[in-house]
Amino acid sequence: MAILNSIRKRGIFLILIIALALFAFILSDIITKGSTGPKGQNNIATVNGTDISRQTFMEEVEATQRNMGANSNTSQAMNMVWDRELRRVIMDEQIEKSGLTVEKAQIDNALKTSLANNPTFLNDAGQVDNGKIQEYIASIKASSPEMYKQWLTFEKNTATGVLQTTYYNMIKGGLRSTIAEGEQEYHFQNDNLNFQYVFIPYTKISDEEIKISDDEIKKYVSAHPNDFKVEAQADIQYVFYSEAPSENDIEDAKIATAALLKNKVEFNQDTKANDTIAGFSTTNDIEEFVNLNSDVPYYERWMFKKDLPTIIADTLINLNKGAVYGPYKVDNTYNISKVLDTKKMPDSAESKHILIRYVGTMRAPETITKTKEEASKLADSILNVVKRDKSKFADLAKEFSDDSSSDNGGELGNSTPGRMVPPFDKFIFNNTTGTIGLVETDFGFHIVEVGKQSEPKQSIKLATVVKNIEPSEKTVNEVFSNASKFEVAVSKGDFTELSKAQNLEVKPVNKLGAMDSNIPGIGSNRPIVSWAFNEDTNVGDTKRFSVPNGYVIAQVTRKNDKGLMSVADASATVTPILRNEKKAKLIRESISGTTIQEIATNQSVSVQTATGVSMASPTIGANTEPKVVGIAFGTKPGEATQLIDGKNGVYKVKVTAFNPAPKLESYVNYANQMSSKAAPGAPSAVYNALKEKSEIEDYRANFY
Numbered sequence: 041m042a043i044l045n046s047i048r049k050r051g052i053f054l055i056l057i058i059a060l061a062l063f064a065f066i067l068s069d070i071i072t073k074g075s076t077g078p079k080g081q082n083n084i085a086t087v088n089g090t091d092i093s094r095q096t097f098m099e100e101v102e103a104t105q106r107n108m109g110a111n112s113n114t115s116q117a118m119n120m121v122w123d124r125e126l127r128r129v130i131m132d133e134q135i136e137k138s139g140l141t142v143e144k145a146q147i148d149n150a151l152k153t154s155l156a157n158n159p160t161f162l163n164d165a166g167q168v169d170n171g172k173i174q175e176y177i178a179s180i181k182a183s184s185p186e187m188y189k190q191w192l193t194f195e196k197n198t199a200t201g202v203l204q205t206t207y208y209n210m211i212k213g214g215l216r217s218t219i220a221e222g223e224q225e226y227h228f229q230n231d232n233l234n235f236q237y238v239f240i241p242y243t244k245i246s247d248e249e250i251k252i253s254d255d256e257i258k259k260y261v262s263a264h265p266n267d268f269k270v271e272a273q274a275d276i277q278y279v280f281y282s283e284a285p286s287e288n289d290i291e292d293a294k295i296a297t298a299a300l301l302k303n304k305v306e307f308n309q310d311t312k313a314n315d316t317i318a319g320f321s322t323t324n325d326i327e328e329f330v331n332l333n334s335d336v337p338y339y340e341r342w343m344f345k346k347d348l349p350t351i352i353a354d355t356l357i358n359l360n361k362g363a364v365y366g367p368y369k370v371d372n373t374y375n376i377s378k379v380l381d382t383k384k385m386p387d388s389a390e391s392k393h394i395l396i397r398y399v400g401t402m403r404a405p406e407t408i409t410k411t412k413e414e415a416s417k418l419a420d421s422i423l424n425v426v427k428r429d430k431s432k433f434a435d436l437a438k439e440f441s442d443d444s445s446s447d448n449g450g451e452l453g454n455s456t457p458g459r460m461v462p463p464f465d466k467f468i469f470n471n472t473t474g475t476i477g478l479v480e481t482d483f484g485f486h487i488v489e490v491g492k493q494s495e496p497k498q499s500i501k502l503a504t505v506v507k508n509i510e511p512s513e514k515t516v517n518e519v520f521s522n523a524s525k526f527e528v529a530v531s532k533g534d535f536t537e538l539s540k541a542q543n544l545e546v547k548p549v550n551k552l553g554a555m556d557s558n559i560p561g562i563g564s565n566r567p568i569v570s571w572a573f574n575e576d577t578n579v580g581d582t583k584r585f586s587v588p589n590g591y592v593i594a595q596v597t598r599k600n601d602k603g604l605m606s607v608a609d610a611s612a613t614v615t616p617i618l619r620n621e622k623k624a625k626l627i628r629e630s631i632s633g634t635t636i637q638e639i640a641t642n643q644s645v646s647v648q649t650a651t652g653v654s655m656a657s658p659t660i661g662a663n664t665e666p667k668v669v670g671i672a673f674g675t676k677p678g679e680a681t682q683l684i685d686g687k688n689g690v691y692k693v694k695v696t697a698f699n700p701a702p703k704l705e706s707y708v709n710y711a712n713q714m715s716s717k718a719a720p721g722a723p724s725a726v727y728n729a730l731k732e733k734s735e736i737e738d739y740r741a742n743f744y
Contacts, residue, residue: 084122086737087129094743097121103190113564115557118744128200130730135203138210142202150198159405208723215718222711223704229656230701233672237650237660238636240643241689242623250619254607257614261604268605268613274552274572275598277535279544280561281523282590285372285511293509297367297374300333300505320376321364326503335373336506340380341458342469342499344387357498374507381501387457390491391468392433392450394422397442397484404484408442419485423478426487430476433489442484457499464488523591527584535582535595548597551609554741562587566744572596573741624685636680636692652699663688 084097105117152168155161160176163169180187217225261268285293302319323329330338345357349370359365359379366376397408398415410418422440426433434449441450457469461481468490471477479486511519529538539546547561554573557564568585571577572594582595600606633639640647650660658669665686672693675681680694 081742084740084743085126086735086739087126088133088734088736090129090133092125092129094739097125098743100125100193103193113557114744115564115566118740119555122740124197126731126736127204127727130727130734131204131207132200134730135207138207140203140206140210142199142206146202147195147199150202151195154194154198208726211726212719212722215715215722217711217714217718219707219711221714222707222709225714226704226707226710227701229654231673232652232654232699233669233695234649234651234697234699235653235672235693235695236636236647237668237691237693238640238643238645238647239661239686239689239691240627240631240639240645242620242627244643244689245623245626247619250622252615252618252622256618257607257611260614260618261607261610265604268610270600270603270605270609272554272573272602273598273600274554274569274596275548275550276552276559276568276572276594276596277546277548278559278562278568278592278594279526279539279546280587280590280592281519281526283511283516283519284589285509286515289512289515290369290509292512293374293507294367294369297376297505297507300507301364301366301376320378320505326378326380330503330505333507334505335508336504338503340462340501342383342385342501343457344497344499346387348500356502357500359500369509372509374509375504377502377504379500380503383499384496385457385469385499386493386495387497387499388454389468389493390454391452391464392437392489392491393445393452393464393479394419394426394433394437394441394450394487395443395445395484396422396440396487401484402482404442415485419478419487423476423487426489427476430489469493519590523584523593527582527593530582530593530595550598555738555744562592565592568592568594570741570744572599620687621685624690627690628683631683631690636694639692660691665691668693 082094083091084094085092100121101114101117104121105112105114108117108120148170151173155168155173161168161172163172177188177191180191300319301321303322304317304319305314306317307313308315318324318329320326320329320333327338327340345353348356349368351370352365352368356365356377356379359382361379361382363379364376365379367374368377369375396410396415396419397404398410398412399408400412401408418440422436426436437450438446440446445452455465455468457465459465460468461483463479463481464486467475467477467479467488471490473490473493475490477488479488526538526542526544536546549559549561552559552569552572554569556569557566559565559568562568565585565587571583571585577596577599579596579599582593585592585594600609627643631639631642633642636647648661653660653669653672655669655673658664658666660668663686665688668684668686668691671681671684672695675693675695677695677698681692684691684693
C-alpha cells in the first residue's frame, strides 16, 4: 500500500517522464530515418524527378498478386509492377518530349486485339462487339467498384502500350542502314588476308611468377568504372534448426496409427454407457472412417504397382480383397491400408466422344441453349447412328460435339485410370475395345467409343488412412530453446566454430541484393534480406528468424554499398587481365630480333601461316584475336606489324596477301540484312540506355 500511495503522489511526474521518453523515441526515429524524407515515406520511388506513389504501387502489387494466382508471392508481384512502372515513367518522359499522342480509335483497336479470345466480349460471329464491351463496363461499374477500377487500369495500360509501341516503331523506322554501310558490311564479311605470324603464348610464363596486388586491382576498377558498377550487396551465412519430428515422435505416431486398426470403447455421456467404436479393420463405412481419421481424404481409384509407394509396392499389389496392411511409413507419414477390391485391367485406354451439353452443365458456355431433355434426345439419336455405322463418328463429332475435341473428330487420346470423371473413366476401362455407349456426367451426355487398350495388369483399390508425423510440443520447445541458446552464444563468440561444435551446417549466401527475396535453402524470406541491409545492421551481427518448420540464425559476413565492385569481387575478372599485361611486358623484354623469323628463333617457336582470315571471323589458329587481325588489316602486303599484345599471347604479323571480295552491282541486300538485325533489339536497347541514364531513387526496401 505504501508503494501504491507513493506512485499516486508522483503520478504527474511519472506521466511527464513517460511522455518525454515517447517524444525521444519518435525524435530518434525521425533523425535515423529522416534521410529518406517525405518522398521515402509517401512514394515507392522517384524517377527523374517523377514520384511513384507508394499507395498506388501497393494497390497494383495486391491486384497483380491476385491475378497471378495462389502460388504467387508478394516479391514476384512487386517486381512485375516495379518493372512496369519504371518503364512507364521513363518512357512517358520520352514520349512527352517527342509530342506523341494516342487517339481513341487506336486504343479501341488495341482493346479489341487484347479481348479477341475472351468469349464475354464476342458476338455470334466471333468478333469483339463494342456493345458487349459497354455492357460489361456498365455492369461492373454498378456491381463491383474493384473490377471497374481494374478495367480502368487495363485501359490505361493499353493506352500506354500503344504509345510505347508507336515510339519504338518510330525508332525502328529510323534504323535503316545505308548502301554505303551495306557495302562496308559486305567487305567486312568477305575481304580476307593471308599472313605469316609468330606467336609467343602467355602460358610460357607461369601464373605463379606474376603477382597482382589489391591496389593494382583497385586502380584498374577505378579506371574502368562502367565495367564494375554494382548495386548494394550483402553476404550472409546461416544455420537451420529444424522442427523435424524426433525419434520418439515417430514412434508415438506409429503407435497412434496402429491404434486406429482396433475397436475402441468410449463412454457415452448421453446414454451413460460404454460404446464400441469400430476400428479400421472392422468398420462397415470405410469412406466415413477415412475421412474422419485421415489427413488425406478418401479417394476411390484403381491403382497399379507403379502408383504405389516403391518401398511396399510389391507387398500391396499382391494382397487379397479385405486384407489390412500397416502401419507403414512413407516419407513423413504413417499409413494403414485396406484392400477394397482387386482385378486385372488395362492401365491405359484410348477413347473418343461426342459431347452434348445442355443448360446448367459444368463449364457450359452461354451459347449452349438446349434443355436436358433436348440434349438427351439428340444424344440417343447420334448413338443409334454411330452404333449402325462407326465410320460416321468423326463427322458427327465435328458437327455436334460441344467441346474442342470436335476439331479432332472427337479423339481424346490416351488416358489412365482416374484421369477422367468417374462415370466416363468407368466406361472406358470396364468395357472392351470398340464398345460404344452413352455416358452421362456433369458435363453433359457423352457418346463414347472405347479405343485401343493396354494389356491388362494386376490392379488394386485401396482405402488408406494417412497420418502426418508431427513434432510434439516437447520437440518444438527443445528446438526453440536450442536455437535461442545458439543465438546468444554466437552474439559473443565465433559463428563458424560454434556451429562446428554443435554439428550444424553453415550455409553461405553471397551477393544478396537489397530487393532479393529468395534465399537458397530457405526460400522466399524478405525479413532476413531487409535485416541484412538495414543501416543499423553491421558485419558480424547475428539474428534469429522464424521460418517454416524451424528457425534460422543468420550472420552478416559482408556489406557493400552501391558503387564500384570490391577488390575481392573484381579479382576474378581483373587479375587475368593484369596478369596478361605483365606477361606481355616480360615477353617483349625477352625478345631480340626484328623480323618474325628472328623472333621465332629467339623464342624457340615456329613461324606459322594463316589464310583467309576475315574481320568477321578474326581467328588465328585456334585463338580468336580481333585486335591482332584488325591491326593486320591496316598493314600493307609485304609489310610487318609491330609486336601486338593479343588475348592469348604476343604476336608479330607479316601480311603476304590482301584478298578483296569482288565488287557487287548492288549492296542493298546487305544493307537490308543490317536493318533487319538491328530492328528487333532496338526497343530493349533504347529502354536499357534510357534506364542507365535515369536518376532512380528506389525506396522499395522501406516497405517490402
